Amino acid sequence: MQARKGIMESSHTSHQTPPGLSKIAVFTLASLTAVGPLAIDMYLAALPSISADLNTTASMAQLTLTAFMLGMGAGQFVVGPLSDKTGRRRPLLVGIVLCALATLACVFAPTVEFFIVARFIMGFTGASGLVLARAVVADSTSGLQTARLMGIMMMINGIAPVAAPLIGGIVLAHGDWRDVFKVITVMIALSMVLVTIFIKESLPVERRRTGSLLSAYAGIAEVVKIRRYMGFMLTMALAFGALFGYVSGSPYLLQNVLGLSETQFTYVFGVNSVGIVLASSVMTALVGRVALRKLLTIGVSSLVTVSLLILIHFIMGPQLVPTLVLLFALTCSVGMIFGNASSLALGEARHIAGSASAMLGLTQSVMGGLASPLVSLGGGGAYMPLALTISSFALLAALALLTTPKAESDYTTSSR
Numbered sequence: 001m002q003a004r005k006g007i008m009e010s011s012h013t014s015h016q017t018p019p020g021l022s023k024i025a026v027f028t029l030a031s032l033t034a035v036g037p038l039a040i041d042m043y044l045a046a047l048p049s050i051s052a053d054l055n056t057t058a059s060m061a062q063l064t065l066t067a068f069m070l071g072m073g074a075g076q077f078v079v080g081p082l083s084d085k086t087g088r089r090r091p092l093l094v095g096i097v098l099c100a101l102a103t104l105a106c107v108f109a110p111t112v113e114f115f116i117v118a119r120f121i122m123g124f125t126g127a128s129g130l131v132l133a134r135a136v137v138a139d140s141t142s143g144l145q146t147a148r149l150m151g152i153m154m155m156i157n158g159i160a161p162v163a164a165p166l167i168g169g170i171v172l173a174h175g176d177w178r179d180v181f182k183v184i185t186v187m188i189a190l191s192m193v194l195v196t197i198f199i200k201e202s203l204p205v206e207r208r209r210t211g212s213l214l215s216a217y218a219g220i221a222e223v224v225k226i227r228r229y230m231g232f233m234l235t236m237a238l239a240f241g242a243l244f245g246y247v248s249g250s251p252y253l254l255q256n257v258l259g260l261s262e263t264q265f266t267y268v269f270g271v272n273s274v275g276i277v278l279a280s281s282v283m284t285a286l287v288g289r290v291a292l293r294k295l296l297t298i299g300v301s302s303l304v305t306v307s308l309l310i311l312i313h314f315i316m317g318p319q320l321v322p323t324l325v326l327l328f329a330l331t332c333s334v335g336m337i338f339g340n341a342s343s344l345a346l347g348e349a350r351h352i353a354g355s356a357s358a359m360l361g362l363t364q365s366v367m368g369g370l371a372s373p374l375v376s377l378g379g380g381g382a383y384m385p386l387a388l389t390i391s392s393f394a395l396l397a398a399l400a401l402l403t404t405p406k407a408e409s410d411y412t413t414s415s416r
Contacts, residue, residue: 003288021140026149028194029136032092032129032157035099035191036072038184039122040065041164046177051203053177056112064112064119073365076131077220078124080358085209085216088132088139088354089201095128096192102126105189106181129191131357138346138353139202143409144288146347151284151339155277165219165266207351219355226235229348231404233360235296236341238397239303241367242390243334246272246327249375249386256344257383268324279335292340293410299336300398306330307387307394330390337397367393 021029043050044065051061075095083091083104102122109115137149171180209216223229254260254268283295306329313322342360371393377385 004280004322007404009266019136021149022198024194025198026152028191028198029133030153031191032096032133032195033153034156034336035126035188036123036161037124037160038164038167038187039068039103041160042168042171042178042184043180044165044168044174046180049172049178050112050115054109054112054115060112060116063116067116067120068123069365069369071120071125072127072130073362073369075124075127076358076365078358079128079216080135080354080356080361081219082213083132083135083203083354084219084352085211085213086132087201087203087205087208088136088214089199092132092136092195092199093192095125095132096188096195099125099128100185100188100192103181103185107178107185114338115288124168126188127361128327131354134342134346134357134360135353136199136202138350138357142350143347144292147287147292147340148284150343151280151287154280154335154339155284159273159277162374165270169266173274195392203353210351217355218351220359223349223352223359228405228407229345229356231400232296232341232345232348233356233363234400235300235397235404236338236360237343237363237367238343238393238400239300239334239337240364241371242303242307242397243331244368245371245389245393246330246376248372249383249389250327251377253318253323253386254382257318258323260320268327272328275331276330276335279332280339283336283339287340291411292344293406296337296340296344296401299333299340299383300394300401302336303330303333303394304391306333307391311387311391314383318383347409 005348047058047061047065050056050064051058052063079091079095099122102118102125105118106115106122109118133153134150137153141149167183168180171183209219211218212350250269251265254265260268279299283299286295306326310323310330312324313319345360346353346356371389374389375386
């Protein structure tokens with residue numbers, strides 16, 4: 001028995017992630033979080049052709065997007081707490097393999113109903129990469145190092161919304177919507193190879209939750225009782241609600257109200273996505289020089305200021321150039337928030353990082369789900385619901401941060 005135990009411990013050690021993460025490991029984790037933007041933005045332009053090819057309505061084709069988002073939210077809630085018991089690597093590998101198979105199933109979808117089910121499974125299994133990437137970072141780093149790596153992942157992940165429509169456009173120019181999913185399948189398969197090689201187990205056996213399988217989900221109840229975690233988590237999730245309000249409402253605002261073409265809108269959307277990357281890079285560079293909570297306060301203050309300026313501008317009547325400037329400033333503001341808020345939140349629940357990451361992802365999905373219908377109130381030509389939605393979420397994010405208890409660790413500028 002002792003010999004067997006020694007072999008098991010030796011085998012476990014060989015799969016153990018050392019303190020910190022290598023650059024290629026960080027890139028690999030960031031690529032996993034990019035599955036969502038790639039799986040959404042690459043095929044949006046093909047929705048009309050999907051409707052025609054599968055002989056269905058536009059609303060049914062739109063359900064393929066809804067199914068994916070629902071799957072992403074449910075998957076994070078299931079996989080995150082489960083990984084606190086099983087470890088990160090096994091559910092991550094299983095999730096990626098199943099996600100690749102579900103994506104391949106989309107290629108051969110004979111009906112829209114089959115396609116909708118495949119998209120839900122694709123989102124559910126792909127969620128493992130999103131929720132466990134954050135958990136692995138929390139397991140492997142601490143303090144300012146966590147903030148730096150979260151910022152770097154945000155920068156890499158921010159490239160996906162810029163690249164995805166361009167890649168999708170190139171594929172559609174030489175093929176059809178099924179070819180888009182072939183490309184996504186290859187991308188996911190490449191991520192699977194990178195995970196297999198570069199991501200080792202980050203949660204030691206002695207730190208895992210014990211008890212029955214269902215007991216793993218007690219971590220959700222535990223994490224919601226951590227006041228500081230909830231404060232930072234809600235700050236991030238509400239800021240995401242403001243961002244998703246922009247994502248959902250900007251096509252109608254910029255095209256129906258301000259007259260941009262589909263191509264011009266794609267360019268504007270890409271430039272604004274670059275704003276998230278630039279802001280994240282600046283915040284990452286400042287980590288260790290400026291205290292994390294101060295950086296987060298700057299980001300939230302910027303978000304509130306910009307959102308109120310958008311509200312005032314829209315009350316006066318939106319004009320193209322000022323609107324474009326303000327929307328770029330909006331994306332920069334949320335780029336200043338995400339990395340710092342997530343690192344501060346996960347730092348409060350490092351012992352149950354899977355559950356903490358799951359709760360963060362689920363709440364983000366809920367906020368995004370609330371923002372999307374709010375901006376559409378009044379029809380495609382109404383723009384005030386967009387301004388009110390963005391400003392409301394921004395003010396709530398500020399309230400969440402202001403009511404979060406302070407700690408000395410929030411204001412340290414040295415690694416810990």
